[in-house]
Amino acid sequence: MINERNLPILATLLVFIMLYGFGMYQYQGFRDTLVFSNLLTDNAFLIITAIGMTFVILSGGIDLSVGSMIAFIGVLMAYLISNTGMHPLFAIGIALVVGVAFGAAMGVIIAFFEIQAFIVTLAGMFLFRGLAYLINLDAVPIDHPFIAGLYDIYVPLPGRGGLTFIAMAMLVLLALGILIARRTRFGMSVYALGGDSHSAALLGVPVKKTIIKIYALSGFYSAMSGVIFAIYTGSAYPLAAVGVELDAIAAVVIGGTLLTGGVGYVFGTFLGGMIQGIIQTLITFDGSLNSWWTKLAVGGLLLFFILLQKGIVVWVKKRSAS
Amino acid sequence: MKKNNFLHKHQKTLAPLLSLVLIILVTASITPGFLSIKIVDGHLFGSLLDILHRATPTALVALGMAVVIGTRGIDLSVGAVIAISGAVTAVLTVNTDFPVWLVILCALGTGVVCGLWNGILVSIFNIQPIVATLILMVAGRGIAQMITEGQIVTFHSDVLDAIGNGYFLAFPIRVWIAIGMIVLTVLVMRKTALGLFIEAVGANVRASRLVGIEARLLVLSAYVFSGFCAAMSGIILAADIRGADANNAGLWLELDAILAVVLAGASLAGGRIYLLLTIVGVLIIQTLTTAILTSGLPAQYNLVVKATIILAVLLIQSPKTRQWLSGFFSKNKNAGKSSTGKASTDKRSAKP
Numbered sequence: 001m002i003n004e005r006n007l008p009i010l011a012t013l014l015v016f017i018m019l020y021g022f023g024m025y026q027y028q029g030f031r032d033t034l035v036f037s038n039l040l041t042d043n044a045f046l047i048i049t050a051i052g053m054t055f056v057i058l059s060g061g062i063d064l065s066v067g068s069m070i071a072f073i074g075v076l077m078a079y080l081i082s083n084t085g086m087h088p089l090f091a092i093g094i095a096l097v098v099g100v101a102f103g104a105a106m107g108v109i110i111a112f113f114e115i116q117a118f119i120v121t122l123a124g125m126f127l128f129r130g131l132a133y134l135i136n137l138d139a140v141p142i143d144h145p146f147i148a149g150l151y152d153i154y155v156p157l158p159g160r161g162g163l164t165f166i167a168m169a170m171l172v173l174l175a176l177g178i179l180i181a182r183r184t185r186f187g188m189s190v191y192a193l194g195g196d197s198h199s200a201a202l203l204g205v206p207v208k209k210t211i212i213k214i215y216a217l218s219g220f221y222s223a224m225s226g227v228i229f230a231i232y233t234g235s236a237y238p239l240a241a242v243g244v245e246l247d248a249i250a251a252v253v254i255g256g257t258l259l260t261g262g263v264g265y266v267f268g269t270f271l272g273g274m275i276q277g278i279i280q281t282l283i284t285f286d287g288s289l290n291s292w293w294t295k296l297a298v299g300g301l302l303l304f305f306i307l308l309q310k311g312i313v314v315w316v317k318k319r320s321a322s
Numbered sequence: 323m324k325k326n327n328f329l330h331k332h333q334k335t336l337a338p339l340l341s342l343v344l345i346i347l348v349t350a351s352i353t354p355g356f357l358s359i360k361i362v363d364g365h366l367f368g369s370l371l372d373i374l375h376r377a378t379p380t381a382l383v384a385l386g387m388a389v390v391i392g393t394r395g396i397d398l399s400v401g402a403v404i405a406i407s408g409a410v411t412a413v414l415t416v417n418t419d420f421p422v423w424l425v426i427l428c429a430l431g432t433g434v435v436c437g438l439w440n441g442i443l444v445s446i447f448n449i450q451p452i453v454a455t456l457i458l459m460v461a462g463r464g465i466a467q468m469i470t471e472g473q474i475v476t477f478h479s480d481v482l483d484a485i486g487n488g489y490f491l492a493f494p495i496r497v498w499i500a501i502g503m504i505v506l507t508v509l510v511m512r513k514t515a516l517g518l519f520i521e522a523v524g525a526n527v528r529a530s531r532l533v534g535i536e537a538r539l540l541v542l543s544a545y546v547f548s549g550f551c552a553a554m555s556g557i558i559l560a561a562d563i564r565g566a567d568a569n570n571a572g573l574w575l576e577l578d579a580i581l582a583v584v585l586a587g588a589s590l591a592g593g594r595i596y597l598l599l600t601i602v603g604v605l606i607i608q609t610l611t612t613a614i615l616t617s618g619l620p621a622q623y624n625l626v627v628k629a630t631i632i633l634a635v636l637l638i639q640s641p642k643t644r645q646w647l648s649g650f651f652s653k654n655k656n657a658g659k660s661s662t663g664k665a666s667t668d669k670r671s672a673k674p
Contacts, residue, residue, distance in 0.1 A: 062452065109633070113640040118396070118452060119584065122577060123632040130625030137620060246460050259453050292467035292568075299461025306449055306457070 004316055008256030008309055009268040015254075015301070016271045019278045027285050033161030039277045040167035045070065045229040047273035048170055049244060050251035051177040052221025054269045057252050058181075059214050060194045060261030061117035065106065065124030066222035067244035071237065072128040073099055073226025075135045078142045078236035088146045096223050102128070103219015107212035117215075125245070132238035139237035142230055150231055166232055173224060177266040186213060194261025250302050251276060258309055275301070338585055338602045345606060346370075349613035356616065365489045369612060374493075377608040378500040379404075379555040379572070384579040384604050385507050385597065386551030391583050392595040393544045394524040395444060395451035400552040400579060402462020403436045404572030407556030409466040412475035412566035415482065422481040430553045436462070437549020441542035455545075459576075466568035476565035486561030496558050503554065508597050520544060521594060578607055581632055 023030035049066045056063045073095045080091035106124050110117050153165035163171075181187040189210040192200035201207050230236055255272030257264025279297045283289045350356040359368035383400050390397045407429040414425045436458060443454035488495040511517030522530040523537045531537050555575070560566045582603030586596040607628070614624045637643055 109637070113637060113642045115636050115640055119580070119632070119636060122580070123629045123636065126577070126625045126629035126632065130623065130627075130629055133620065133623070134626060246456065249456065250460060253453075259450060290467070290472055292464040292472065295464030296461050296468070299457050299464065302460060303457050306453060307447065310447055310449060 004312055005263050007312055008258070008263075008305065009265055009271075010256075011305070011308060012254060012256045012268050012271045012275070016275050016278070019275060019282065023278065023282055023285065030281075030285065033157045033159035035161070035281060037157060037161035037163060037167060039274055039281065040170065041164045041232070043273050043277040044166045044170035045225045045232060045241075046244065046247055046251060046276070047270055048173050048225040048228060049222050050248040050255070050269045050273050051174060051266055052218035052225075053245075053248045054177070054252050054255070054257055054264065054266050055181070055190055055214050056117070056218045057249070057257050057259060058194045058261055058264055059190045059211065060197065061110070061211070061214065062121065062249070063106075063124075063215065063218045063222075064118065064121040064245045065102075065128055066218065066225070066248055067241045067246075068125045068128035068132070069099060069102070069219065069222040070226040070229050070241040070244060071239065072132040072135075073223045074230040074236035074240055075132040075140075075238050077227065077230050078140050079135050081142060081144055081147075082140065088144050092227050095227060096220060099219045099223020099226070100216050101219070103222075104212055104216035106219070107215030110215065111208040111211040121215075129238065136236070136238060139235055141235045143234070147231055147234070151234065166228055169224075169228055173221070174266065174270050177221075180217070181266045186210065190214060191262055194258075194263075196262075247276060247298075250298055253309075254298075254301050254305050256305070258313075259306065260313075335596075335599065338587065338599050338606065342602055342606050342609065345609050345613065349609065349616070353613070353616045361492070364492060366492045369616065371494070373605065373608050373612050374497050376612070377604050378494075378496045379559050380575060380578050380582065380608065381500050381601055381604045382503060382551045382555040382558070383548075383572075383575055384582040384600050385503060386548030387576075387579040388583045388586070388588065388595045388597055388600045389507070389511070389520060389544045390451070390548045391580075391588055392520050392524045393541050394527075395541065395544065396455065396580065397440060397545060397548045397552075398452065398455040398576055399436065399440060399458035399462055400548065400555075400576045401572040401574070402459050402466065403433055403549055403552035404556035404559060404575060405463050405466035405566075405568050406436060406469065407433050407553035408560035408566040408571045409469040409475070409568055411482070411557050411560045412477050413469055415477040415479050416475055422479055425479075425482075426557060429557050430550060433549040433551075433553020433556070434546055435549070436552070437546035438542070440549065441545030444545060445538040445541040463568055466566075466571075470566055470568050472568075474565050474567050478564065479561075482557075482561040483564065485558060486564070496562075499554070499558070503551070504597070504601060511597060516540075524595075578604075581628065582607055584632065585635055 020030075023035070029035065049070065053063055053066060076098065077088075077091045077095045080086045080094060081088055086094075102124065106117075106120050109115060109120050150165045153168075154162050155168070156162040181190070189200070189205045192203065192205050193207065193210055197207060226241075229241060233240070251272035252264070252269050253259060253272070254275055255264070255268030255270070257268060276294075276298055279301075280294050283291065283293050283297075346357075353369070356369045359366055359370060361367070383404070387397055387400065410432050411425055411429045414420050414428055415422075418425075420428070440451075440455050440458060443449045443457070444451050447454075484495055485499070486496065490498055511520070519530070519535050519540055522533075522535060523540050527537055552572075556572065559571055583595070583600050585603035585606060586599035588595045588600070610627060610631075611624050614627065
């Protein structure tokens with residue numbers, strides 16, 4: 001029998017297949033692998049951010065700072081590369097360390113001062129956006145042969161599609177996320193914390209340490225997303241990725257992760273991000289619909305999945321009560 | 323110790339007020355003429371008036387937000403509701419020959435409907451407030467764009483112009499509107515049992531249910547009120563620029579509103595809220611913004627300043643910090659003596 005905990009992710013899979021199937025049925029162009037590989041490339045930064053967010057939400061928290069982090073890391077990278085003449089690889093390394101450090105700092109405040117994650121990361125959201133402005137007020141191009149080289153790496157697939165460096169990086173980070181969630185002690189602690197933090201503490205989960213690591217990990221993933229976003233657009237802009245935190249949360253929820261924490265899969269988040277991409281692609285293919293329909297459709301899906309989760313929770317409670 | 327009683331008692335009230343005065347004084351010392359108020363054509367003009375003028379939309383939203391936070395909730399959708407109500411105002415003014423009062427009523431009505439939607443999700447479906455209001459935050463701007471059909475709709479109406487930029491008795495009309503709303507809310511929250519009930523629900527839902535408070539209805543009405551306030555703010559913002567901008571109207575306003583409520587000393591964990599101090603919080607934020615603008619720094623610096631202030635306030639407010647500080651001080655006091663007595667009672671009292 002299907003475990004009720006898996007119902008949300010099965011629903012996610014079903015929605016994904018139905019939307020993709022609808023696209024293939026409706027539009028000739030949708031059947032090409034090009035659409036799929038474009039989905040992977042275009043939504044890479046969103047999915048990478050959402051993977052980090054998955055850990056946060058699994059633990060029962062939330063991270064609103066990710067969108068600003070993407071912009072900040074991009075601007076920082078651009079500054080290091082063009083103003084100090086640093087090799088991009090070093091710049092990326094520094095940017096990632098900064099991302100992890102800021103994430104961990106938020107984790108420390110959440111864990112030790114027991115302030116709600118929501119408001120701490122909200123402050124982080126302001127702070128990173130502001131720091132991005134402090135470095136640079138305008139959009140700047142990142143033109144370095146190394147970055148351009150990364151952008152041009154390409155593994156052709158059958159059909160017209162192909163895997164870009166960006167898509168491959170996303171898939172590697174996805175695999176890494178799945179491994180961390182499923183195969184490490186830290187991953188187990190995250191699930192335990194989201195299930196019931198009191199019992200987790202009693203069972204010997206190092207609660208504070210885990211919380212700090214979770215936000216550091218989210219910092220790492222959003223910083224990585226910032227790097228990918230900078231490579232993807234070839235530029236840095238302090239106003240980049242406004243509202244991505246919401247898209248990332250939506251991807252996690254549509255991916256079947258329970259918002260109360262404890263239940264969900266990193267792979268579901270990948271599907272959730274892809275579903276948002278498919279909706280956008282379908283609307284582009286249609287041509288007569290405006291872009292705001294994307295927002296409405298994503299909002300509708302979000303509602304559907306939240307109600308589904310609620311229904312399942314109530315159902316499970318009733319069953320275990322009787 | 324006795325001398326400090328007054329200070330101690332009003333510590334929470336004084337802190338935001340003093341910070342406001344401090345910020346105004348510091349700004350005044352940097353910017354000459356900051357405090358000067360001129361009378362032109364019977365209207366008051368000056369930086370301070372400008373702060374009041376600009377603070378009204380945030381103040382209205384913060385009022386609703388405070389009530390929602392009092393019920394242990396949060397309303398992220400206010401920015402989107404502002405966009406929707408602004409869009410309704412603009413489109414109805416341009417496309418129909420509705421009288422202005424009906425247009426305003428319709429716009430306020432949409433705000434109420436939005437609030438009702440949030441409230442139903444939170445109180446009937448028991449969805450966490452952050453998530454429930456997130457849905458409208460994501461979809462709301464889409465709805466607003468659908469209403470305006472993706473355009474920035476500009477309109478002209480004398481009454482709306484007056485609401486946006488008119489004056490009455492030397493003060494901007496929108497300031498009067500905000501004052502009226504504040505007075506009304508404070509009266510309802512403090513002179514009727516409603517305020518007490520709302521705080522009771524925020525402090526402890528189960529206990530309040532046991533004493534017979536209809537918690538669901540109260541929570542629902544808190545969100546409706548927040549939607550109503552946001553709609554009001556949306557009308558003023560649309561009237562101000564004589565147009566509806568679905569993408570940018572009320573952007574980031576939810577954050578300012580939440581910040582104002584927190585600055586006022588309310589706990590996001592529900593319970594006690596401070597309406598008048600929330601307005602002081604709004605004024606602090608607006609003064610900071612104006613101060614940064616007039617000091618010649620790029621406008622974007624106020625994000626870093628705001629973030630630093632939120633973090634500082636949060637850290638000071640955290641019970642943990644107080645616990646540590648009191649532990650630290652009592653340790654120091656008892657350093658020379660036998661340090662058993664006080665420290666151990668501190669620990670015990672801090673536990674629950």
